[in-house]
Amino acid sequence: MIKVTVWNENRHEQKNPLVGEVYPEGIHGAIASFLKEDFEVRTATLDDEFHGLTDDVLKETDVLLWWGHIAHDEVDDGVVEKVKQRVLDGMGLIVLHSGHFSKIFKTLMGTTCDLKWREADEKERLWVIDPSHPIAEGIGECIELEKEEMYGEHFDIPTPDQVIFLSWFEGGEVFRSGCTFKRGKGKIFYFRPGHETYPTYYHKDIQQVIKNGVEWAKPTKLPKPVYGNAKPLEEIKCKNQKIKN
Amino acid sequence: MIKVTVWNENRHEQKNPLVGEVYPEGIHGAIASFLKEDFEVRTATLDDEFHGLTDDVLKETDVLLWWGHIAHDEVDDGVVEKVKQRVLDGMGLIVLHSGHFSKIFKTLMGTTCDLKWREADEKERLWVIDPSHPIAEGIGECIELEKEEMYGEHFDIPTPDQVIFLSWFEGGEVFRSGCTFKRGKGKIFYFRPGHETYPTYYHKDIQQVIKNGVEWAKPTKLPKPVYGNAKPLEEIKCKNQKIKN
């Protein structure tokens, strides 16, 4: 069974009564709740010791989900480095919504990960543009969210390996809302929706996409590639020949 | 006319008489020499003040070439950050050979950029796998180098946007030797050949590929995207409606 760790900053929930009302057990609690139907799930938050991401926890994690927003800077650089190593070694990573500005996502992308945004209770419609992709399994043509925060292009990320969802926003913008990347042996899925004041993570289709994402991002079992100095596998004959260009 | 800066660590040339013999004016001098036929070229090296990459130089650079090997760690982090910003703002970057382990390449890739290697005077054959790509213009089916250092897969980079050359090595390995990436507004071309003890940069086809790379990597002129909070472009109507999921 796939072992999942749901990491959440868990600050809005403490500070903003509205958020606490929508997510009484925290965003991590809400996400863990539906993932438990299919996976072995634990949660971790910023205020836990080592942010709840000890070596043991990371070692025991197949797929890590990441939700953060107002406290990206408080995440310890050493923990970020350890998470990055685990991703390169094969752990799946699902970055949610405002996690686009997290240290871990930015260091894996190599870009600013900047974007346009607006909080205006506006409608979002996520269109499936890759109906062959397992992350879209069970979803119809699109997912409609009555109220969400807007994220608009240009989204400053490297070319994704795959784009699965494109969002339409009522206010006039579009966004690449479901993108995959690989880094080392690890698979990464960025999924846009999930502003803290909306009940987005209770939406059945959003839950389905996240479940599909976990399944897709699970580690591939094969030995770590061998790097560094390598002996020849075949005889090399041209030694001591003159260079002919 | 495209403004090019050729950056070179320039250490092997000082320490190893063999390298000094092959490249009496440094690897940067050899590269600048053929680029001058088509572009406005300056050079910069590690031991120059600010590594020769002042704000003014970077601002005046359309495409930066980078050769480094034994002194990656001596490159100042502040300079690396400035180069990264210029790439994200549109400056082209051509990373050569052992530059795969440079700070600038690793931070833009988000991976270890590790690989297999061997110095054994062996034959390399770079096959063109994308004959539609302008970087391959003027090249035949393949480029044959009688003696080169081997770099072998797995090459730990993100999925390239485009792979133009694949190398065959006498000792039994293969390598993605010509890869493009984009980061922000900037275009990046990694080109594998160029070990310091071989006259690779005097090879006409290698020179042609690097010239093509400069032409390809030149900045695209359009305004920097606007990021951050954005007012709606269209009227948003759903405010105060009930949430219907």
Added chain:
Amino acid sequence: MIKVTVWNENRHEQKNPLVGEVYPEGIHGAIASFLKEDFEVRTATLDDEFHGLTDDVLKETDVLLWWGHIAHDEVDDGVVEKVKQRVLDGMGLIVLHSGHFSKIFKTLMGTTCDLKWREADEKERLWVIDPSHPIAEGIGECIELEKEEMYGEHFDIPTPDQVIFLSWFEGGEVFRSGCTFKRGKGKIFYFRPGHETYPTYYHKDIQQVIKNGVEWAKPTKLPKPVYGNAKPLEEIKCKNQKIKN
């Protein structure tokens, strides 16, 4: 100077007075008119002999533009095959708007190229999602068209090599409006806007994108790859050895 042929079905212009009013010299005439500022341009239409695409014309064409809609079926299969061969041999192809359903585009894509559509005088906004791409040069964040036909996802095409523009439509859909592909030595650019009843091809930004597209799609000069039976480039030693798996 790049040699361009603008091909147009030229039927709406004859049948629908409204279209004839918007494009008195035909859509091909309007497109040729602004391309002539930078390129050597000729036009060809469905009702010309061989649709205006003789062997000589095709041989002399660096980049072919294609606009068709109601008479895709009348395009001769032999001509389509010749155009396809020229693309595979390096000729650039720019497919405009309803050309998505042309024989030439469908045979090069291998899919149905189907999509959603609606004629409702609605607003389209094409967002630049790849500000590093030369096809976006000179364009701002987006291009706004007050009235256009809607094309919506899912657009049944293979994964594009690059997606440069995403469209937002007033009626609630999104679309990958600027996509590149390569086939053989040829480069293909699909660009969505251009319904026959709107003055889209007089819009300065649309003209700029098409000019950029022509520049981008021009043939790469290198010999055609050699296919078929090939003699070994290296000595093969394992003959007569036993098979060891």
Added chain:
Amino acid sequence: MIKVTVWNENRHEQKNPLVGEVYPEGIHGAIASFLKEDFEVRTATLDDEFHGLTDDVLKETDVLLWWGHIAHDEVDDGVVEKVKQRVLDGMGLIVLHSGHFSKIFKTLMGTTCDLKWREADEKERLWVIDPSHPIAEGIGECIELEKEEMYGEHFDIPTPDQVIFLSWFEGGEVFRSGCTFKRGKGKIFYFRPGHETYPTYYHKDIQQVIKNGVEWAKPTKLPKPVYGNAKPLEEIKCKNQKIKN
């Protein structure tokens, strides 16, 4: 359980005693034999009625494997069209070795699918270049085949969505040996090895890759996208406004 149909031309086996000796139950028999460990498998061959690919069989097939070589032309165009429709509707397709020149592969690719080849009992080494991909699961750094037919670049295919294996050949060539594509709702995996005179399909790693490929290519369950004329999902306001470009 995934339903697999293994299609084989089955002509070499009848004509060439050497092939009959290596594959006494046909290449389809050998492949079906190991796939049966994990999947529900049937076989079909060229000389069966409708090539064994009736509407019922295709409807009941989740993933189709295709091996053909000397009789591509004998495959009925109507059957090819039906297979293509099933792929677009979600059936997985695994094209093996000389199937690169099959009608079904060429029509889905839109290119010639041509390549270099040589039968010289030479060594092939398939390197894993994407260790995150499930098709590489259980494989080491590379797969070594003592004797195989050579296929060399340039391989005239569209840019693959993913390249998982690169081959090194003793005679000096390289090849993209494991490539994925999507067309419509269907996933396609091309896997190079498998010349009829060698026992390649008895090799444990080759079998593992093909099993992984079947698992990866299985259909994604979601409704077929709706194409054609579409009513607006949002109110369109700009009607009767003047066009402002």
